[in-house]
Amino acid sequence: MDQLIFKGPCWVFGDNIGNDGDLMPLRFAIGRETRLEVLREYAMTGLDPELPKRIRPGDLVIGGRRFAQGNPHIQGLLGIRALGVGLLVESIQRGSLRNAVNAGVPILPFCRGVSSEATTGDVVEVDFCTGVFRNLSRGTERKYEPLPKQLLDVVRIGGWEANFRRRLAMVGN
Amino acid sequence: MTAPQTTTEKILSRAAGRLVSAGEIIEPTPDLVVVHDWYAATLASLLDKFGVDKVIAPEKVMFVTDHEPLAVTPEAAIRQKKVREYARKYGIGHFFDVGRGGHGHIFPVEMGLVRPGMYVAAYDTHVPNYGAIGALGVPFLTEIADVLAFGSVWLRVPQTVHVRLHGRLERWVTARDFAQKLIADLDPEVVDYTTVEFSGPGLATLPFDARFALCNTPLEIGAKSAIVVPDALTSEFLVSRGLSASDLPVSDPGAQFILEIEYDLGAIAPQIALPPRPDNVAPVMSASGMRVQHAFVGSCASGVMSDLRAVAVVLNGRRVHPDVRMFITPATHTILAEAAKEGLLQVFAEAGAVVTAPGCGPCAAGRIGPVAPGEVSINTGTRNDPGRLGPADAQIYLASAATVACAAVAGEIVDPREFMAGEAAA
Incomplete structure (x- = not known):
């Protein structure tokens, strides 16, 4: 099985981060924008306007409880996909887990207590297939519940559309 | 021996063809797939884009024109035509065109198309309405395309919040009042991604059609069904209706619930959702005196016979206030016919209310009967987000059909128990 391991500095945010506003300006949801190159520039700018310029592919975003809450618009999670980062959250709202998988975001969605396991800037290593989280700056290790294989497969192939095409090729509809 | 299961686990076990429990990711096969007018044409274009020219089990698919049955723009007429063409192209088994069914969250239960124990996948957030009859309705968005092209899509089996009802509602208090109180009381983080399951002796004291209001409301705070x-x-x-009443899905004794909660219906007062969220709920009296210009009874949370009867009792011998326009949307054509037989339509007409085509009515984004900027509406719709009835700066209050009717007559929000003091309840 292909590995899905991210290693880099982490960016820690709090509870109740919203889809609209925090993760993505609402106008992109209203406009049904799905182009990653457009959404990348605005990803998470409600939390930190400079973030898209500072964050690097392979970095890790750590969120608190009820991450991606509010109207389940997918644009915020497409923005995170566009940044090329991995995501660990304490809990995620109904609909937003589907959106994360469909956007092709590597995610550990049920990491109770992870907010206190790192501070912004710590270097962490996360294996999305096994759920093992290492804070290399602190020298600590935790194990969280990984996504089941069938959802990891969707993430790995790049999200909903790529997965739809794969299913189509398999059944030959 | 198998572990005790919740109603949800039982239904999904049958649909998945094996025993499943909460938290598992499964690929259950739906017994019915429902797509509504506003998305059907987009879905068909999407399938075209991928080169999918046939759908799996079209006999189990329903297309329904209910969000905009009365096309008032050229675009809407074109969209209706496309839905018709696609229904024919794919051989859709259950196509309910303009004038044929009414609200797709209500009539399939009325006519026995949705039955206890069924797993229904739909492109619409309010499909949990089918819980009224003991079916599990689960909303999907774009992935409804997977269901049509491949027959299924993944689902995480929800945990269950169990709500047990006792007692009997006071006169002029309805199931809608209870449902609004419930979502204000529950913690959204606990309810998130659960099925809210209702049982208890109090259920038998409610009109059967009030079960739609119970099942309609929990999703507003994040319930899955x-x-x-x-x-x-x-x-x-x-x-x-000549349907089988055997093998009804019921939670086993000892089934695992994430939360169990008891309610005495007798302790519930009329409730109102204040702008801007459906769970921003307070007793009606806290908003009394607020002037209203727009009143509406209908939507998948309301618009059933028990609602229309309550409205008729209020409007009988009274007039809608001169400052108010009132819209009444019977949920289905069967309900419209029954309201005609019972003489309710005459009461509505004589009171100065407008009866609209069965379906979603103004609740579907205010395409018909919207509000003007700055106006105040009281209605039985499902949501009161800014812009739900058109302009973003209008204020929307949500309440029971009885409370809406009383406000329409009074021209201001009033507690129906006070307004109707001395009159028999519907």
Whole structure:
């Protein structure tokens, strides 16, 4: 099985981060924008306007409880996909887990207590297939519940559309 | 020996073809797939884009024109035509065009198309309405395309919040009042991604059609679905339609619930959702005196016979206030016909209310009967987000059909118990 391991500095945010506003300006949801190159520039700018310029592919975003809450618009999670980062959250709202998988975001969605396991800037290593989280700056290790294989497969192939095409090729509809 | 299961786990076990429990990711096969008018044409274009020219089990698919049955723009007429063409192209088994069914969250239960124990996948957030009859309705968005092209899509089996009802509602208090109180009381983080399951002796004191209001509301705070555990009234309803009342899905003793909560219906006062969220709920009296210009009774949370009867009792011999325009949307064509037979339409007409085509009515984004900027609406719709009825700066209050009717007559929000003091309840 292909590995899905991210290693880099982490960016820690709090509870109740919203889809609209925090993760993505609402106008992109209203406009049904799905182009990653457009959404990348605005990803998470409600939390930190400079973030898209500072964050690097392979970095890790750590969120608190009820991450991606509010109207389940997918644009915020497409923005995170566009940044090329991995995501660990304490809990995620109904609909937003589907959106994360469909956007092709590597995610550990049920990491109770992870907010206190790192501070912004710590270097962490996360294996999305096994759920093992290492804070290399602190020298600590935790194990969280990984996504089941069938959802990891969707993430790995790049999200909903790529997965739809794969299913189509398999059944030959 | 198998572990005790919730109603949800039982339904999904059957749909998945194996025993499943909460938290598992499964690929259950739906017994029915429902797509509504506003998305059907987009879905068909999407399938075209991928080169999918046939759908799996079209006999189990329903297309319904209910969000905009009365096309008032050229675009809407074109969209209706496309839905018709696609229904024909794919051989859709259950196509309910303009004038044929009414609200797709209500009539399939009325006519026995949705039955206890069924797993229904739909492109619409309010499909948990089918819980009224003991079916599990689960909303999907773009992935409804997977269901049509491949027959299924993944689902995480929800945990269950169990709500047990006792007692009897006071006169002029309805199931809608209770449902609004419930979502204000529950912690959204606990309810998130659960099925809210209703049972208990209090259910038998409510009109059977009030079960739609119970199942409609929990999703507003993040529930995945809602269901009334089938009981004697469910059996009675099924038998009266010549349908089987055996093998009804009921949670086993000892089934695992994430939360169990008891309510005395007798302790519930009329409730109102204040702008801007459906769970921003307070007793009606806290908003009394607020002037209103727009009143509406309908939507998948309301617009059933028990609602229309309550409205008729209020409007009988009274007039809608000169400052108010009132819209009444019977949920389905069967309900419209029954309201005609009972003389309710005459009462509505004489009171100065407007009866609209069965379906969603103004609640579908205010395409018909919207509000003007700055106006105040009181209605039985599902949501009161800014812009739900058109302009973003209008204020929307949500309440029971009885409370809406009283406000329409008074021209301001009033507690129906005070306004109707001395009159018999519907």
